[in-house]
Amino acid sequence: MKKYILFDHDGVLVDTEFWYYRAGERALAGIGLTVDKDRYLRDMSQGLGTWAQARAAGVDEETISRLRRIRDDHYQEYLKTEAIEIEGVVETLADLSRHVRMAIVTTAKRADFDVIHAQRDIRRFMDFVLVREDYRLAKPHPEPYLTGLRRFGAAQQETLVVEDSSRGLNSAVAAGIDCAVVHNDFTQAQDFSQATHRIKTLRELTDIILDSAGDS
Template sequence: MKNYILFDHDGVLVDTEFWYFKAGERALAEIGLILDEEQYVRDMNQGIGTWAQARAAGIDEATIDRQRGIRDRYYQDYLRTESIEIDGVVETLAELSKHVRMAIVTTAKRTDFDLIHEKRQITQFMDFVLTREDYNHSKPHPEPYLTGLSLFGATASETLVVEDSARGLNSAVAAGIDCAIVHNEFTATHDFSAATHRIQTLRELKDIISL
């Protein structure tokens, strides 16, 4: 039986990861660099998906810093204009809230997170939200999920993490928490062999938390 769920955000509750890639691709194209999607997905696990390729191509740090700001603006434009809904999320959270307490633990910046949720109903079901500014070490370090446990006053054994990336899975495993991986086409090639559960949609969580 699980009493708490810690959700990743991007790719789990909203479909944003592709648009983050597209924003980086667009920013690097401006300086003549083609961002390789397969390499980007591999680099995601280290949190260096966009800029590793830029550095490998000899792009200097000042240019990277400038294009990072441009990438962030492009990404926010996509968040305002593209469809990022995942079918059934709100309905599933409403049902789960009858049985467990829930929170979000994300590597998203607070500015982006707040923009995404200006007109959405997801956060009403959450006890708290941790964004990138709320901890010192990002995933795959265990700190984000250990911080979530601490805020809940929960043990690892009564908690479930829901993720869509190997980086997030590794963070959960390092924190000693069972992890359910929900299918996301963008991260489907990641190594999820350490996952406790593999699911296609969040609707399957109701059965998992009662095990």
């Protein structure tokens, strides 16, 4: 039986991934560099980020550091002004809270996470949140989800990860945890062949959890 859920955050609980991409695109446009979106998505699936294309174009690290600060400012602007809610998330979490304990394991930085949740009703359902500063190696390395297991004191077979990217899926698989991948238009072309479940919305998680009780 599944007793714990470890949620990814961006693209799963809030619709932020496009805006992160857009912030980086906007920062690089300031130096005349156009981001190839398909390459960006491939890079992200491998744990790389916005700056892979910049480095390939010969942009130096000092400039990248400056652009990263600009990107971060743009991103926080979007987080404060754009509609990033995903319909049904709070209701689903309320339902799931009757059956499992939940936490968030995200590559988001604490500053961004705090902006997103300053006035949202998601954190109250979570036992804890792990942001990027809380572990050393990022997804697709298994460390983030293994850290989540340790915080819960949970076994792999008792736990379900919920992800929307192949990078996160690979992290869960490497940690030995079943993973449900929820549909996200931004990542839909990635390879999810190793997913235990493919779902269109988080509402389907309740049936997965209840079905797992019958398997125990």
